[in-house]
Amino acid sequence: MNDSNQFNCSIKKIATQHICHNFHSTIEFIGRRWMGLIVFTLLKGPKRYFELLEEIPGISDRLLTERLKELEKEGLIEKKILNSTPRKVEYELTAAGKNLEEVIFSLLKWINENRKTNIE
Amino acid sequence: MNDSNQFNCSIKKIATQHICHNFHSTIEFIGRRWMGLIVFTLLKGPKRYFELLEEIPGISDRLLTERLKELEKEGLIEKKILNSTPRKVEYELTAAGKNLEEVIFSLLKWINENRKTNIE
Numbered sequence: 001m002n003d004s005n006q007f008n009c010s011i012k013k014i015a016t017q018h019i020c021h022n023f024h025s026t027i028e029f030i031g032r033r034w035m036g037l038i039v040f041t042l043l044k045g046p047k048r049y050f051e052l053l054e055e056i057p058g059i060s061d062r063l064l065t066e067r068l069k070e071l072e073k074e075g076l077i078e079k080k081i082l083n084s085t086p087r088k089v090e091y092e093l094t095a096a097g098k099n100l101e102e103v104i105f106s107l108l109k110w111i112n113e114n115r116k117t118n119i120e
Numbered sequence: 121m122n123d124s125n126q127f128n129c130s131i132k133k134i135a136t137q138h139i140c141h142n143f144h145s146t147i148e149f150i151g152r153r154w155m156g157l158i159v160f161t162l163l164k165g166p167k168r169y170f171e172l173l174e175e176i177p178g179i180s181d182r183l184l185t186e187r188l189k190e191l192e193k194e195g196l197i198e199k200k201i202l203n204s205t206p207r208k209v210e211y212e213l214t215a216a217g218k219n220l221e222e223v224i225f226s227l228l229k230w231i232n233e234n235r236k237t238n239i240e
Contacts, residue, residue, distance in 0.1 A: 022231045022235055022238050022239065023156065023157070023160065023224075023227070023228060023231060024156065024157055025238050025239040025240065026227065026230075026231055026235070026239050027150065027151055027155075027156035027224075027227060028151050028152075028153060028156065029151075029239045030147065030151055030227075031147055031148050031149075031150055031151005031152060031155075031156075032148075032151060033148060035147075035151075036143065036144065036147035036148065036151075037143070037144055040143065073240075074239050074240075095234075096234040096235070099230055099233065099234050100230060102226050102229070102230065103223070103226045103227050103230050104143075104147075105226075106222050106223045106225075106226040107143070107146060107147060107150075107223050108143060109222070110146075110219055110220060110222065110223050111142045111143060111146055113219065114215075114216040114219050115142050115146070115216070118142050118145050119142065119145045119146050119149045119194050120145065120193075120194075
């Protein structure tokens with residue numbers, strides 16, 4: 001974290017200093033390459049690794065693995081070990097991860113109402 | 121744009137194919153380094169270049185210039201030429217830019233309710 005955390009937030013009075021400190025890092029975390037689409041895909045329910053690869057065409061093995069580790073480290077997803085042989089693993093959003101639905105929904109709404117063309 | 125635009129959105133039924141195509145690029149645009157804080161700062165009102173530099177400690181000249189160009193190109197900010205000598209310029213959010221307040225607000229709300237520690 002850096003000096004930008006000194007940023008003085010006042011938006012809508014819900015932004016305490018603690019939230020300010022978090023805003024900068026959180027928006028850039030969610031905006032990391034592919035991060036948004038991974039969360040979006042997991043909002044539909046738990047997925048196995050290969051299912052995520054299939055549903056997000058264009059993502060590389062390396063970046064999917066990296067993003068899943070970052071999401072797990074920040075407590076936004078959990079690995080579920082399925083009771084099967086061979087052992088199978090699913091990735092599932094935690095409660096905090098699922099709550100991102102509202103943020104994603106407001107972004108989709110903004111796009112719907114404000115963008116006629118793609119952002120490049 | 122790449123293959124991820126084939127992604128099949130269904131969230132809350134507001135996501136048409138057009139919006140889907142835009143989601144991936146938009147979330148990564150807003151999550152670019154410093155982009156969130158620049159929009160956040162401009163939500164308080166029009167700012168001159170040096171004011172933005174002052175209010176966002178840690179941002180470099182190069183990145184602030186680059187981000188302002190990107191925001192202008194996407195129609196989210198406008199340059200206002202002030203009637204003064206020497207000529208002064210202010211950066212102001214367009215209507216679409218101002219509408220991002222709701223997205224930022226929902227992210228602040230999410231942080232407030234879901235994060236006790238900073239995302240790293």
